[in-house]
Amino acid sequence: MKTTCQHSLFIFGFLVLSLSSIAQKLDVRIFSDEVIDAIAFSTRDKEYHLVNEDSVLFSFAANQNLRIVNKDTCFLLIHDSLQWNLNAFTLGEDTASSGFFINLSHLETSARAYQGDLHISHADHGVLLINRVNLEDYTAGVVEAEGGYAGTLEYYKTQAVICRTYALRNIYRHEDEGFQLCDRTHCQVYHGKAGNSLIIEASRQTHGQVIVDENFKLINAVYHSNSGGQTANSVDVWTSQLPYLVSVTDTFSLAGNHAKWHRSISLTEWHIFLENRGVNIGKLSDEEMIQRLQKRIATMNFGHVQIPMREIRKYFGLKSAFFEIEIIGKDLVFKGKGYGHGVGLAQEGAMEMARAGYTYDSIISHYYKNTSIVGLQLLKVFEGLEKVSGEE
Numbered sequence: 001m002k003t004t005c006q007h008s009l010f011i012f013g014f015l016v017l018s019l020s021s022i023a024q025k026l027d028v029r030i031f032s033d034e035v036i037d038a039i040a041f042s043t044r045d046k047e048y049h050l051v052n053e054d055s056v057l058f059s060f061a062a063n064q065n066l067r068i069v070n071k072d073t074c075f076l077l078i079h080d081s082l083q084w085n086l087n088a089f090t091l092g093e094d095t096a097s098s099g100f101f102i103n104l105s106h107l108e109t110s111a112r113a114y115q116g117d118l119h120i121s122h123a124d125h126g127v128l129l130i131n132r133v134n135l136e137d138y139t140a141g142v143v144e145a146e147g148g149y150a151g152t153l154e155y156y157k158t159q160a161v162i163c164r165t166y167a168l169r170n171i172y173r174h175e176d177e178g179f180q181l182c183d184r185t186h187c188q189v190y191h192g193k194a195g196n197s198l199i200i201e202a203s204r205q206t207h208g209q210v211i212v213d214e215n216f217k218l219i220n221a222v223y224h225s226n227s228g229g230q231t232a233n234s235v236d237v238w239t240s241q242l243p244y245l246v247s248v249t250d251t252f253s254l255a256g257n258h259a260k261w262h263r264s265i266s267l268t269e270w271h272i273f274l275e276n277r278g279v280n281i282g283k284l285s286d287e288e289m290i291q292r293l294q295k296r297i298a299t300m301n302f303g304h305v306q307i308p309m310r311e312i313r314k315y316f317g318l319k320s321a322f323f324e325i326e327i328i329g330k331d332l333v334f335k336g337k338g339y340g341h342g343v344g345l346a347q348e349g350a351m352e353m354a355r356a357g358y359t360y361d362s363i364i365s366h367y368y369k370n371t372s373i374v375g376l377q378l379l380k381v382f383e384g385l386e387k388v389s390g391e392e
């Protein structure tokens with residue numbers, strides 16, 4: 001058995017794929033947050049090939065296991081009596097299979113199922129586990145992780161179109177790191193293969209569909225949990241005003257679990273917050289301390305000082321930037337509506353619309369104004385994909 005690394009000129013083919021190829025596959029870093037010491041890999045129903053420098057070193061049959069140990073500069077791979085020392089390799093599926101299971105030795109969770117190929121290498125910031133997965137399989141996986149289990153088919157179709165659009169709009173986010181998307185909330189949460197048959201069906205029924213703006217550009221399909229009855233303008237939350245991310249009345253969210261919230265803090269804490277921002281507390285009348293509002297606003301006025309709602313939200317860790325203020329005894333009470341940044345689609349509102357019989361395209365046009373749903377193949381969107389940075 002070899003005891004040293006096979007140093008190779010291994011170059012991930014996926015880095016030089018043309019944009020049109022990306023239409024079919026995405027390279028997603030998985031277990032992005034984990035420090036990786038040892039990995040348990042196992043095949044499911046089909047063969048997987050161990051590939052290094054374009055050579056197949058071994059073929060694993062269905063239901064076989066491989067242990068991969070991180071040796072800092074290379075990896076030790078162990079399967080029964082066989083061992084390999086490699087500095088980078090691919091575990092590639094033979095034909096369309098139900099994927100593989102993978103787990104990390106230090107995690108006490110059960111193994112996760114993924115579809116597609118797995119590329120393993122070292123990078124400056126640690127071990128890179130990259131899952132090359134079909135766009136549609138990825139979409140279903142993200143809908144399951146982000147959309148929950150309580151939806152209807154029409155709601156999941158809505159989420160599938162949004163998650164697919166969001167992913168493709170952001171595929172350059174991690175370009176410098178050697179992959180396209182991470183599996184955290186930074187991109188979208190992705191824990192592998194979807195298991196919910198309704199979600200898989202929703203992804204299939206909306207195959208290749210994405211949302212574009214009036215210029216036929218992919219929209220930034222941001223979403224949040226509950227709007228509290230009115231969504232927010234993107235300019236009030238971030239810096240750019242986008243014509244499709246404008247505030248809309250959203251009574252559908254009022255039926256959701258996160259439609260309302262309360263949070264109390266001490267008046268002293270509140271006074272310190274205001275004084276640090278130049279508010280002269282002594283000059284404020286009781287009326288000026290109380291802030292009532294029916295609609296979303298971007299800033300609150302305290303005397304001559306304006307404070308953005310998003311700043312108050314962030315400082316006090318509030319569920320949303322849609323709230324009014326009341327003083328009760330020695331406490332200040334935030335009485336709020338909704339959950340999340342409030343821009344774009346509200347998931348609880350969308351669920352309610354779907355339950356009320358709205359179709360996924362009408363749900364999408366309710367939350368994203370002046371947009372259309374188009375098929376990727378029709379748009380040839382990948383040839384025109386522009387590099388964009390996130391609005392966050």
Ligand SMILES: [Zn+2]
Pocket residue numbers: 173174181182183184186187188
């Ligand atoms: Zn990311």
